[in-house]
Amino acid sequence: MIYRELAGGRVSLLGYGCMRFPTKDGRIDEERAGALLRRAYEAGVNYFDTAYNYHDMQSEPFVGKFFENLPRESFYLATKFPCWKPETIEDAKEIFEFQRKNLRTECIDYYLLHALGGERWEKMKNLGIIPLLEEYQREGKIGKLGFSFHDTYEKFEEILRARKWDFCQIQFNYMDMFEQAGERGLKLAEELGVDVIVMEPVKGGMLATLPDEVAAPLRALLPEASPASWALRFVEGYENVKLILSGMSAMEQLEENLATLDAPNPLCDAEADALLEAAELLGARTNNACTACR
Numbered sequence: 001m002i003y004r005e006l007a008g009g010r011v012s013l014l015g016y017g018c019m020r021f022p023t024k025d026g027r028i029d030e031e032r033a034g035a036l037l038r039r040a041y042e043a044g045v046n047y048f049d050t051a052y053n054y055h056d057m058q059s060e061p062f063v064g065k066f067f068e069n070l071p072r073e074s075f076y077l078a079t080k081f082p083c084w085k086p087e088t089i090e091d092a093k094e095i096f097e098f099q100r101k102n103l104r105t106e107c108i109d110y111y112l113l114h115a116l117g118g119e120r121w122e123k124m125k126n127l128g129i130i131p132l133l134e135e136y137q138r139e140g141k142i143g144k145l146g147f148s149f150h151d152t153y154e155k156f157e158e159i160l161r162a163r164k165w166d167f168c169q170i171q172f173n174y175m176d177m178f179e180q181a182g183e184r185g186l187k188l189a190e191e192l193g194v195d196v197i198v199m200e201p202v203k204g205g206m207l208a209t210l211p212d213e214v215a216a217p218l219r220a221l222l223p224e225a226s227p228a229s230w231a232l233r234f235v236e237g238y239e240n241v242k243l244i245l246s247g248m249s250a251m252e253q254l255e256e257n258l259a260t261l262d263a264p265n266p267l268c269d270a271e272a273d274a275l276l277e278a279a280e281l282l283g284a285r286t287n288n289a290c291t292a293c294r
Helices: 030-042 059-067 089-103 118-127 129-138 153-162 182-192 203-208 212-221 227-236 251-260 269-285
Strands: 003-006 009-012 014-017 047-049 076-081 108-116 142-149 167-171 195-199 241-246
Touching: 003 195, 003 241, 009 014, 009 241, 014 030, 030 059, 030 251, 059 076, 059 089, 076 089, 089 108, 089 129, 108 118, 108 129, 118 129, 118 153, 129 142, 142 153, 153 182, 167 182, 182 195, 203 227, 212 227, 212 269, 227 241, 227 251, 227 269
Parallel strands: 014 047, 014 241, 047 076, 076 108, 108 142, 142 167, 167 195, 195 241
Antiparallel strands: 003 009
């Protein structure tokens, strides 16, 4: 497993996103999901990312229960503050304590403001959420403080420059290099000394299965390599990306990702050219992007 330094912590480059666990009858299939977490943990994955609302609020308590009896120093827990929910500072305090109880931990290692954009950022400032979380950080209830982001580059720059963040989390993949924060945001974060976590490296699964004509340039170089491995290796090549999140819902996905990030293997020049060709072919097949989220 590759490890990198994320805001002072030594984290596995592959992080486990806990929003797409296998389900059964509308709830997390705890047996299958537990097997996935166990395999990831035993393989060296040590960063597990959940949120208040994942799996209809089932993810946090499930993750907390799974890790309760494992050595606390052997893993990092990350969760996110639901910026849309509180109306008062007292609401925010109750939400935070609810999350700590869910995760069965005194300290949330990496805590994020969830899905920030311009409107939610203004709400967080108006409610005084940032000073509250800074107080929790001083008290040791939060390890590192950051935010995840979905909005324009301009809003990303505004938020990133507003204070000294420990880290940030952005959507980034070879098809979204110029959407939202994008590559410009990744470079800005590096200039400002803010470590980056990447989510959606496989674009919600879209880049895990490619049409034959799109995959052809990739197969010409590496016939056995999966499309998902190309997507992960693309993101791996950015030094300021300290962790790549993947929401793995099946054991074969987990095993493939573990194999891909078992040792450093960023794209060489010829592979980068092939991926660019594949991206252009895929882009030509996409007529219209969603107005809201692109």
